[in-house]
Amino acid sequence: MIVFTPNPVNVAPGGTVTWTNTDTGTSHTVTSGKPDNSTGNIVAAVFDSSLLPAGKTFSHTFTAADVGTINYFCQVHPWMAGQVSWGQLVQLQAIIQRFQNLVQLLQ
Numbered sequence: 849m850i851v852f853t854p855n856p857v858n859v860a861p862g863g864t865v866t867w868t869n870t871d872t873g874t875s876h877t878v879t880s881g882k883p884d885n886s887t888g889n890i891v892a893a894v895f896d897s898s899l900l901p902a903g904k905t906f907s908h909t910f911t912a913a914d915v916g917t918i919n920y921f922c923q924v925h926p927w928m929a930g931q932v933s934w935g936q937l938v939q940l941q942a943i944i945q946r947f948q949n950l951v952q953l954l955q
């Protein structure tokens with residue numbers, strides 16, 4: 849089975865995600881959106897690697913315009929799908945996690 853892994857991915861604000869095609873035999877794409885171009889999921893609106901040969905990487909840095917959960921997929925194999933989340937909610941979750949870790953340390 850061909851999948852994006854890890855999935856989903858949480859990114860800190862301003863963070864960069866790098867995808868590597870570790871599939872030795874096949875090219876893939878990393879294309880934002882959903883194949884059906886549904887609302888809020890327009891194909892390639894945020895990023896598009898175009899055809900990525902085996903061993904190659906593609907990076908995207910998430911900016912203020914990208915806040916939220918961004919769906920992506922492979923245009924060659926549209927059932928390959930993933931999600932990247934970033935923004936204030938992710939930041940808040942990270943702060944809560946750190947606080948919970950601190951509370952555990954103090955107990």
Ligand SMILES: [Cu+2]
Nearest residue numbers: 876922924925
């Ligand atoms: Cu693919």
